[in-house]
Amino acid sequence: MAPEDWLVNLAQQHRLSPTQRQVVQRMLGMFPEVAFLSTIEIAELAGVSQPTVTRLATALGFAGFPEFRSALREAVLAVVPAPRTPPRRSPVAAISAIDQECANLGSLRREVGGDRMAAAVRLLAGSAPLGVVGLRASAALADYFGYFAQRILPAVVTCTDAATVADTVLQLHQQGAGALLVFAMPRYPAATVSALRLARRFGMSTVVVADSGLVPFAGEADVLLTAPVGAGLVFDSHAAAVVLSITLLDAIAATDPQRTQQRLEAHESLIDTWIHDA
Template structure:
């Protein structure tokens, strides 16, 4: 099947189901296979899918149930409907330039945040991050800039913020946060996932800290080490990944955290405004 719009639409549909439900590692492994073989899965039996994905037949059956269907046949039927929907043809759609396609993709990525922002995972993330002091923010490599961005504004409204963006000292940083009373940590984990960040999440959870991670897909292999997994899809249409959705999700998360103590937030913002004249270039 070479109908790319239909495949991308169906991938988004399936990822949406994954995002709404917590899956086991073997179930996520099965989803990875399905995402790469949608046309085959649409006509495959549980035995076929299990053999191709390298899992057991009961795993495939339980996966369909975990995604909200009464059984695998119902899941397969829904997948067929999505993949071969004749009412959503893009044959007459204009061909977009690479930059226009990237922009359209990012608009879709940002629009997909609506579900995340209204989810229980978001509420839990706000609860634990608003309740921790100090607040540690982890981000390495491509995620370093995202962590710095969040930390820059977080320092305006929160009293004790630490950005951990050096792999060599990350283990020490997590331990120090714990010793200083931190009850939660936030990590930005964009592709390719640094092993040091994944290890830091596991260490934080082992120390009894709640873990929140902003990731690009709900299928990350380290999902079991994250208490609140917040998904912000990454744009992949250009030479390098773009993180527009991550920025929107991050600043929305900070806004919700700041709103938990509105009085403190207002006081700190007013204090910051008094310093603006020292560094802001005057407007003409």
């Protein structure tokens, strides 16, 4: 195994912060010299502080930087590197991240065909209006789902603002909503968990899309759907969550084919007013 692959595999086994992932990315472009550099030298080359490099070693499971550097040296000395000019950014991490996403997408086969998916569809399809919540890193997922959900459902309310999420849940309850769909990707905002608890207090069913079935707030969900995140790059990749979202929406549309057809045709009649036709 190439030493770069060793570092990438090690990083993928631990939950690193975006800053720590950036340091790993920079280190991939420093091989093999990186195994013989000090924390100060790595910090300067990576454009971060020395404590950040030290914390990275701990986050990777080592007692400290000296132990991490020893393991790094062993990985480098285990192979004879071919002469080369170190790239500014190694493609190893990107390729590995794509492989990880393929595995994440493969895991969705069990999820979309299981009982939890069927239960989620029943709850969400029967709610009018349907509430969709996604805060911080999950905001884009909520907006994505909500944008297309409006094409097939009569009433959809999307909230991506932590400051107003409690008000939104209250209003949904007052409007007769029976279910709330919540996207909860790491790092999990406290406001997301508060919204889940508030919805359950109001008697609303909750469907949660998270990266793991072991999230600490799993008990707040009536249905928990899992979509693993890709953690091989600086920021998490939500490819699996996007596929799960659109699959969930497709299943909801199938619960009332006539309504879906009518609403899609009505939307189609508006396309000529906004689409760009070169």
